[in-house]
Amino acid sequence: MNGASREALASARERLDALTDNTSVDAAKLAEELAAVTALLDREVSLRRVLTDPAQAGEGKAELAARLLGSQVGGETVDLVSGMVRSRWSRSRDLVDATEELASIADLVAAQRAGALDDVEDELFRFSRIVSSSTELRSALTDRVATDTAKAGLLARLLGGRANPVTERLVVRLVAHPRGRSLESGLTALSKLAADRRNRMVAIVTTAVPLSDGQKRRLGAALAKLYGRQVHLNLDVDPAVLGGVLVRIGDEVIDGTIADRLEEATRRMAG
Template sequence: MNGASRDALAGARERLDALTDNTSVDAGSLAGELAAVTALLDREVSLRRVLTDPSQAGEAKAELAGRLLGGQVSGTTADLVAGLVRSRWSRSRDLVDSIEELASVADLTAAQRANQLDDVEDELFRFGRIVSSNTELRAALTHRGVGTAPKSELLRSLIGGRANAVTERLVTRLVTAPRGRSLEAGLESLSKLAAERRDRMVAVVTSAVPLSDAQKQRLGAALAKLYGRKMHLNLDVDSEVLGGIRVQVGDEVINGSIADRLEEVSRRMAS
């Protein structure tokens, strides 16, 4: 997002945080209602354009959204959406993307309240690894000719009761309503949002053998010092790493042995 849309989303994220700081607000229910609004505006292109028309007064657009959503969602959700449509948007699609992001953040907040955010982060990562290694499964989940009901049923058979309920909701929404994204890109985006809930970055760590607890702690501490932020490690094992380690943080890839990398981090911190 650029310009006005980026600012509008930042403001909406602040309002959402303020709402969900109040424990009387059901973050999970809020997420479901925001997801429903996302589906509505994704489907109704003309409505989306009206609600983002810069020539229309913000209050008039908020009133229209209130009339459309009245009785369909809670007052909390309606107020949040009204605030969104009062804002200016660079593109009409950005409004829908933002509401969808808020829905995901609200679900992740529900997991955080229940002290289950670590589980959700790890499950999203593992699900991504499973999909990337199974071409038939990926095809079944992404084929445009397959309806949402069969995809939902397939996901229930795969992760229903085996994963956190928040993980299941996030993955199901992504698979059944990808909105032009690849499954991999959608999962990566969700992982980043989960990490942001604790102001942490995500490091994908691939090693030839499983890391010991001591190695994980040392690596996590070294990366946190290097990047200046808390770090969540998504761990994967690949024998082709040849005894070393590969770390990816965002677009940056670090290759080398654990000892070599830690020594390099120490040198950089000392300089």
């Protein structure tokens, strides 16, 4: 998102945070209702264009949203969406993206309240690794011919009873409504949202063998000192790195593997 949309999303997230600070608000229900609004806006192109039309008064758009949604969702959801349509958006599509993001954040709030946010982060990462390593599974989950019911059934068999209910809801929504994204990029975005709930960075750490608990603590502390904030470690094992540690944080790569040093030595000898 750019410009006005980025500012509108920031304001919407602040309103969501203020709302969910009240523990009497059912965050899971809020997530479900925001997801339903996302589906409506994604489907009804003319509606979202009206709700993001800069020529229309913000209060008039908020009243329209309240009339349309008032009998379908709860008051908290109506208030959130009304506030969003009062804002200015660079593109009508950005309103849909923002509503979807708020739905995901609300579900993560539910996980956080239950003390399960770390589990959800780890499960999203592990599932993304499973998808990237299985062409057959990825094809089944992204098959445009397969129904949403069939995909949800497959996910229920894969995740049901094995993953946190929040993880399952997030993945099911992503698979059912990819909205032009690849499955991998959608899972990465969800992992980042989960990390942001604790103001943490996410590091993908690849080693030849699993790290011990002590090694994890020392690596986490070193990265936290380097970046000035807590860093959540998503751990992956790949014998190809031979030894050492490969760390990816966003676009930045810290490569301390033997394989990298061997490659560098080979380049020097060739030169």
